[in-house]
Structures are given as C-alpha cells and as structure tokens.
Amino acid sequence: PRPVGEGVVPYPPEVAERYRAAGYWTGRTLPDLLDEAVAAHGERTAVVGTGPSGPQRWTYTELDARARGLAAGLVEVGVAPGDRVVVWLPNVPEYLEVVFALFRLGALPVFALPAHRASEIRYFAEHAEARAIVTVGRHDRFDHAVAAAEVAAEVPSVRHVLVAAPTAAPDLPAGALGLSALRRPPPGDLPGDGADPSSVAFLQLSGGTTGLPKLIPRTHDDYLYSVRASADICALSPETVYLAVLPAAHNFTMSSPGLLGVVHAGGTSVLAPAPDPDTCFGLIESERVTMAAVVPPLAAAWVQAAPRTQRDLTSLEVLQVGGAKCAPELARRIEPALGARLQQVFGMAEGLVNYTRLDDPADVVLHTQGRPISPDDEIRVVDPDDPDEREVAPGEVGALLTRGPYTIRGYYRAEGHNAGAFTPDGFYRTGDLVRITDRGDVVVSGRVKEQINRGGEKIAAEEVENHLLAHPDVVDAAIVGVPDDFLGERTHAYVIPVADREPPRSAALRRFVRDRGVAAYKVPDTVEVVEAFPVTGVGKTSRRALRAALADHWRAGR
Ligand code: J2J
Incomplete structure (x- = not known):
C-alpha cells in the first residue's frame, strides 16, 4: 500500500504557521489526548457500555491500558504505523479501545457506519488500501464479521478481519481473529508515540454527492483544535456524562464535542446500544446522563415519548440536535418535554461546525443553527448561479463556502473531485444554502448539492x-x-x-x-x-x- 500522505492536500505552510501562532494547533496528538486524561483523571470513569462480552465500565487508566495492550497485539500481527484500518463497529465500549489502540500505534482508522454493508466497506477498504477491518459478529440481525471476511477475500491489501467477539465463545468466520486473542499486557513504548501532529490521524466519512463516497483526511492538529474548542463551547467538565446515541464513528458523535470532547474534559461517555427512547431514557436515568446528541427525527421521538416515561430525566441538561435542520416547531418542544436546554449543531465531517451557545437568547437557539467554533473560520455566502461566486448582500441566502483551522483542503485521493469541491483559494464548497443573521448566526435554508438528507x-x-x-x-x-x-x-x-x-x-x-x-x-x-x-x-x-x-x-x- 502507498503511504497515506499521498493523496492528501496539505494546508499551505504559511496558513499552518498562522494557525499555530494563533494557538489553534498545539502540536499534540490524539494519543496525547488520552495521556492527558489519564494524568488528570485516571481513576474517573471514561466509558460505560455493553459490548459483545457484556457490560463494561472502564476508568481512563483502564481504557488506556486496554488500548496499549491491543496496540501491542496489533503490532504483532503486522499492523504498522501509517496503515489504514476500517473500523466498522456499533456503539460498544470496544470502539474506544480500538480507536485509541490504532492511534497509539500510528495506524489510521477509516470510519465506517454500522449501517454500512459490504459494498461500502469494500469501497473504503479498496480506496484506502486498508490493512485490516475491525468489526463485530452478529449485530442488528446482520453478521458483520462474515461480510468483512468476504470483503477481505476480495481486497488484496486487507490481511486481517478482527472481531470484537465474546471472549468465551467467539464464533468467527474462517481467518478472522477475535480481539481478545490480540490483547497483551500494556507495553512501555509504541510506534505511534511521537507522531507528527500535522500528519493525518484518520479518514472520516463524507455524506457524499457523487457515485462514490469520499474519505476525509483529518490531522491531529486540526481535529484536536475542533475537539477542545467544542468542549469549551459546550462547557464540558469532569462531571459531564455524555450519551452517544448516534453512531460513535460519526463526526458529530466523535467531535462535536462528542466522545473525544469528553476525553479532553475527563468526563464519562455512555454508549447507547440503540437510539430509541426506551433504551436511552433508561440510560439517562441509570447513568445520570447530562448531555446527548441526536438528529431531529430522534429528538421528535424523544419529545413524544417523554410525557409517558417512568424514567427520571432530570439529570439531562443539554440536548444537542444536528445533522439536519431542526424545525422551529420541534425546537420549541424540546425543553418543555425533556427539561433540557436545546443546542443546535450544524456541522460537517469536512470541518466547519456551528453551535448555538449555551447562553444565547431563546430566539437564536430556536431559529438558527448557531455560529462557527473559531474566530478564524472564514465564511463566504455566494450566489450559487454566479460563475464568479460573488458574495450575496448581507442577510441574503447563498451557497456557503468555508475555510479555516479545522476544515480540510481536499478529499483523500480525489484530485478530480477536489477541483469542483474546493475553490482555487482553498474554500470548501459545502453545498449548503444559508443566510447569516445580523448577529452572525447561520440559518440553513436548503442545499445545492445532489444529496438527500x-x-x-x-x-x-x-x-x-x-x-x-x-x-x-x-x-x-x-x-x-x-x-x-x-x-x-x-x-x-x-x-x-x-x-x-x-x-x-x-x-x-x-x-x-x-x-x-x-x-x-x-x-x-x-x-x-x-x-x-x-x-x-x-x-x-x-x-x-x-x-x-x-x-x-x-x-x-x-
Ligand atoms: C441543517 N443541515 C445540517 C443542521 C448538518 C456536527 C453536527 C452534524 C454533522 C454532520 C457533523 C445540520 N441543519 N443543523 O459532522 O460534527 C447537513 C449539511 C451539512 C451536512 C454534513 C458534526 N447539520 N447538516 O451532519 O458530514 O448539509 O456531518 O453540509 O454527516 O449535513 O453532514 P455530515
């Protein structure tokens, strides 16, 4: 397999320098994020959830030991720094163990969604020339391990199918390995220690507008900036208990502020095995969840179920709603029904994320999708029909272009597509139609991209x-x-x-x-x-x- 750097559009050096000088890019890496959490909050609970081997509850020290031990086992079977590994896991605690193990050894997760099937997994594996696929066995009435083994047989770069399976009775397809067979005592050093913070840490998935989905290369520097700044905007603390409702690998769940924001703050992540109100309300009560992130249809389902629930939801302080437009009628019902403040989130795996702020007036929270994370997020709202992409008058609707300290400059190995998706001066054409209010908040009003949300x-x-x-x-x-x-x-x-x-x-x-x-x-x-x-x-x-x-x-x- 070719090295990952090939096929990545770097930030121009003078721009990178500016982001460093401004303090956005701090030169730390994703493994450092976990090190810092272990040092400051080692005995606090990092993750709660139910995996193939039953319920789990790990402190930061335990999560780190597991990730290091697994990294050592992965090195033994030949997973090396720079290798890509498709991570195809549902919301199980092992997700965090696997992802941090890969970061530790300098391998790059390629994030897939649990809903994906063989055709998507095959494409990710081929396009990224993945060395391995990590998945589960039967989940949601579908045997992921069997499908992964089929893909492995077809894609020459894929040498291993690794399965988070019950330790006692792993039921694996031929050639697959259970993760438990790879768990070692945590070693001192790992090859990923001291990785270059400006290098690509993983490949995130784009919603896609063409025949084939695109992969999004995110660097340690840029992603960690969005995670830290998001954790600040959302006031995360060691007391935060975050319920991961949407797929863990989705950019929203990962970083807005998501699972990684929680690690930064030393809080607790609870992985919901399913997004329905029964499951989630039960977890909110039993784990005293303070914050959750959902898409609008789920928010609607929760709002509908709340009046009849026997569960105590009083711990829930903030419900983040994003991924698609939250209608004002739905927005208005959230706080009365759930007793939690609404935070609208308009983000994209390519970078730019907007939040309504926790102290914004009700009108802004109900009617806008918030404002960007960074003072250096550059926003242009342009006439979608103008070949010169001139900006529309202030307050008018136009196509959103953006550039900034955590927005990519190009998709992975997609030279032809990049020429259309980015302007010559490096702005990402989001394909969203927006207007900016007098206060500077973004209102999403439609899209120009050939995508259905x-x-x-x-x-x-x-x-x-x-x-x-x-x-x-x-x-x-x-x-x-x-x-x-x-x-x-x-x-x-x-x-x-x-x-x-x-x-x-x-x-x-x-x-x-x-x-x-x-x-x-x-x-x-x-x-x-x-x-x-x-x-x-x-x-x-x-x-x-x-x-x-x-x-x-x-x-x-x-
Ligand atoms: C309208 N459209 C929205 C919103 C996303 C945080 C939150 C969401 C995503 C995400 C994310 C919207 N109102 N509130 O990555 O970190 C649509 C837009 C956008 C596209 C991106 C995050 N929030 N959208 O949804 O990469 O069209 O990221 O361009 O999946 O979702 O989709 P995705």
Whole structure:
C-alpha cells in the first residue's frame, strides 16, 4: 500500500504557521489526548457500555491500558504505523479501545457506519488500501464479521478481519481473529508515540454527492483544535456524562464535542446500544446522563415519548440536535418535554461546525443553527448561479463556502473531485444554502448539492441511481428527495424500464438495491416505474436539472 500522505492536500505552510501562532494547533496528538486524561483523571470513569462480552465500565487508566495492550497485539500481527484500518463497529465500549489502540500505534482508522454493508466497506477498504477491518459478529440481525471476511477475500491489501467477539465463545468466520486473542499486557513504548501532529490521524466519512463516497483526511492538529474548542463551547467538565446515541464513528458523535470532547474534559461517555427512547431514557436515568446528541427525527421521538416515561430525566441538561435542520416547531418542544436546554449543531465531517451557545437568547437557539467554533473560520455566502461566486448582500441566502483551522483542503485521493469541491483559494464548497443573521448566526435554508438528507443520514443521489442502473431491466433512474413528516426528507426513485419486457416491480427493485449490499437507509423509500421521465425537455444536459424538475413534478402531484 502507498503511504497515506499521498493523496492528501496539505494546508499551505504559511496558513499552518498562522494557525499555530494563533494557538489553534498545539502540536499534540490524539494519543496525547488520552495521556492527558489519564494524568488528570485516571481513576474517573471514561466509558460505560455493553459490548459483545457484556457490560463494561472502564476508568481512563483502564481504557488506556486496554488500548496499549491491543496496540501491542496489533503490532504483532503486522499492523504498522501509517496503515489504514476500517473500523466498522456499533456503539460498544470496544470502539474506544480500538480507536485509541490504532492511534497509539500510528495506524489510521477509516470510519465506517454500522449501517454500512459490504459494498461500502469494500469501497473504503479498496480506496484506502486498508490493512485490516475491525468489526463485530452478529449485530442488528446482520453478521458483520462474515461480510468483512468476504470483503477481505476480495481486497488484496486487507490481511486481517478482527472481531470484537465474546471472549468465551467467539464464533468467527474462517481467518478472522477475535480481539481478545490480540490483547497483551500494556507495553512501555509504541510506534505511534511521537507522531507528527500535522500528519493525518484518520479518514472520516463524507455524506457524499457523487457515485462514490469520499474519505476525509483529518490531522491531529486540526481535529484536536475542533475537539477542545467544542468542549469549551459546550462547557464540558469532569462531571459531564455524555450519551452517544448516534453512531460513535460519526463526526458529530466523535467531535462535536462528542466522545473525544469528553476525553479532553475527563468526563464519562455512555454508549447507547440503540437510539430509541426506551433504551436511552433508561440510560439517562441509570447513568445520570447530562448531555446527548441526536438528529431531529430522534429528538421528535424523544419529545413524544417523554410525557409517558417512568424514567427520571432530570439529570439531562443539554440536548444537542444536528445533522439536519431542526424545525422551529420541534425546537420549541424540546425543553418543555425533556427539561433540557436545546443546542443546535450544524456541522460537517469536512470541518466547519456551528453551535448555538449555551447562553444565547431563546430566539437564536430556536431559529438558527448557531455560529462557527473559531474566530478564524472564514465564511463566504455566494450566489450559487454566479460563475464568479460573488458574495450575496448581507442577510441574503447563498451557497456557503468555508475555510479555516479545522476544515480540510481536499478529499483523500480525489484530485478530480477536489477541483469542483474546493475553490482555487482553498474554500470548501459545502453545498449548503444559508443566510447569516445580523448577529452572525447561520440559518440553513436548503442545499445545492445532489444529496438527500434523510433525517441526518446523507444519501448521494448518483450513488443510488448507479445501483438501480445495475438492474438488467432498468434503462434510467433518478433519485429525488421528497418531504417527509418524520424524516424531513425521504427518497423517491423514478425508474424507466427496458421496453418490451415485463417492467420490474417497485418492491423487487428495492430488494435488488438492498441485496447489492448497501446501507438500508440508501434503499429508495418509494419507487415509481415510469415509461419516460414525466418532465420533458430537461435532463438532456444536466442530471441536476432533471432531479430538480422531478422533485417539482412529485410535489405538484400531491
Ligand atoms: C441543517 N443541515 C445540517 C443542521 C448538518 C456536527 C453536527 C452534524 C454533522 C454532520 C457533523 C445540520 N441543519 N443543523 O459532522 O460534527 C447537513 C449539511 C451539512 C451536512 C454534513 C458534526 N447539520 N447538516 O451532519 O458530514 O448539509 O456531518 O453540509 O454527516 O449535513 O453532514 P455530515
């Protein structure tokens, strides 16, 4: 495998120097983050959760010993500094053990979501030339280890499938190794000690706007700045008990301020095995959770369930809502129902994160998505139809471009795509439509990117269309986002079948996409088989125009 540095667009040296001089980049690394927590809060509880071997509760000292021990075992089987390792784990405590083990030895996690399936995992493994995949066995009625073993058989760089499995009875596919077989006594030194803080620490996942998802290279320096600053903005302390509800590997759960923010503060992370109100309310009561982060549909489900719960939710101080637009009607119901303050979070794995502040007036918290973390987050709101990308008048809606001390300058190994996703002077084209209020808060009002935001889960229209096009009876397909009361938006597919043949049924097409091994949230919610796209004259030159016209057509039909 080629070294990771190849395929990464670095920050220009003079910009990096400025971020260091400003104190944003402190020259520390992710392993240092854990060292600092162990030194200051060693005996405090770091992580609580239930993994394949049952309930776990580890102090910072214990988490560190586990991560070091596992790192030593990984070194023995040949995982080396610079290697990429796909981390495909649900919200189990072993997630933190694995991630810090990889950081310790200087290997780079490639973060996958538990909902991903073989087609996505194969792509991440291939694109990153991963050395190993770390996963679980059966979870959510799906055997991840078996799927990982299939991917390993197909992708030459992948030498190991490592499985967080019950210690007593690991039921593993041929060739896979249980993590417990790799746990060693913690060694003194590890190869990742003293890593370059400006180097890439891991590859984060992007929502994607094209046929293939993109990988996001984040450095120790830039990510730790966003984590520390987020922990300050959210007033984390050793008393914080953070409930990780969304997938642990998602950027929101990881860093806004998330699991890593909690490590920085010396607080406790509780990993929720499922996001439903029953599970989470039970954990809020039993662990005295002070803070949780959810997407809007989950916030709505919690608000609905709260009046009937027998659980004591009084410990909950802050509920963060982000990943998709939180409607003001929902925002207003959160504090009365849950007794927790709302914090809106508008972030992206590419970098920029905005928060409403804990002392913002109610109006700002209810109606805006907050303001950036950093005084050096540069924001440009430009006319999306202007080829010169001139800025719109203050307060007007436009496309959001951003650049700053924790926003990437390019996707990983994506030269062609980067030319469109970034401006020549290094601004990331977020694809979001926003306006900035007089106070400087961001209000998200739509998007220009070819992506559907299904209750916080991002779907690239083109990716799903490509799966449909693989069907032998399909000649064309277009995916559009349509309004949904619960999710905000869901997906609708228009499909043109091959002529003179029995047209495929919508259920069969949905099953076909699912059986190609993609995350369930990408399977079109509804499929309409049509003879021709029911809009004429558009789409000859632009898929974007076609999708927009089809979305209008769908709305007109309701
Ligand atoms: C409207 N759209 C939003 C919001 C994200 C913190 C929080 C969220 C993410 C995330 C994240 C939104 N209102 N409050 O990484 O650290 C949409 C935008 C954005 C895209 C990014 C974090 N919050 N969005 O959601 O990489 O369209 O990150 O560009 O998954 O989600 O998606 P993602």
